[in-house]
Amino acid sequence: MTYCVGMRLDRGLVFMADTRTNAGVDNVFTFRKMFNWSKPGERVITILTAGNLATTQAVVSLLSERMKAPEDRSPSILEVPTMFQVAKLVGDTLKETVQSQSGNGPVADSTFSATLIVGGQIAGSEPRLFLVYPEGNFIEASDENPFFQIGETKYGRPILLRGYDPAMSFEDAVRILCLSFDSTLKANLSVGMPLDLMTYEKDSFRVGRERRIESDDLAFNALSDAWGQALKTAIHSLPPYAFDDD
Template structure:
């Protein structure tokens, strides 16, 4: 399982993903699920993947390979004129991989399903964020829906819904995502550390702050224990129930 989150902030975009993949309780591995391409001064694109590992790795490999093959440069992440076209390219590639794998193996395409979060900025345009479905279609983040999640979303979603504000700083947004991920980690063993993070500042057109957060990260541990204590204190302050 996976947990990925992307926030559309006034100041830019914030991405965070876990790294755990598993095919049973005795077969757990760590794989990167966040990938970034950039052309300094022109564009930065980040993709996070959730779903079948073979499918997502094939999609990322194809996107990467086609970005460096001269004969196919017209349809690449590094040449697409808009983020909409980037999302369309990613969706088409995902659909192509799922269809190919289904033809070569099992007949059920759902077996190879995957969901991708695509975000970034191309010069001359505002930062944009998309959620790409296994069918290849996609939706875009808006003022009404300024964030996307993929994978094991239900445990961390209430935290974001209650506290997220697009006007918040990167520092506060990272704190919020740490709480969201901590809640998910405690509820589902299929999501695990380390975490990958990318904070892209709007208008910079260069890769932002990228960091891997290990399980023994002091700040993450402080947030985890502090959030638990704060919840207990909040419950104690609520009105008592009486029969």
């Protein structure tokens, strides 16, 4: 299982992903699920991956290899002029990979399926964020839906819904993301550390702050402990619940 989040802010974009993959309780590995490509001064593109590991690795490898292919091939994600076309190219590559691995079976239900978050900025346009489905189609983040989650989404979603503010700082965004991941880690053992974090500052056209959060990370654990204590305090401060027969 996986948990990844891409979030759009007024200041730019924030990405966070776990690194655990497993094929059973005794077959657990750590693999990176966040990938960055950039042309400093022109564009930054980030992809988060969830789903079948062979599929996601094949997609990332194909995207990287096609940047180095001969001149007679189709443009790569470092060449297309808009983030919309980046998302389309990534979607086409994902669809191609899923179909090649699953044969003639149903694509959407295939064990080889994957879902991706694609975000970034190309000079001349605003930062954009997309959710790409196994079928290759995609949707874009908006004011009404300013963040995307993939993988094990349900445990961390309530915190994001209540805490998100488009005007928040990167520091505040990282705090609610840490709490969202903390809730997911505690509820589902198939999501695990370390966690990868990256921020992208609007119009900087370079990869921003990157950090790998390990299980002994002092800041993450302090947030986790403080959140747990704050919940207990809030519960005790709520009005009492009375049964009708009391």
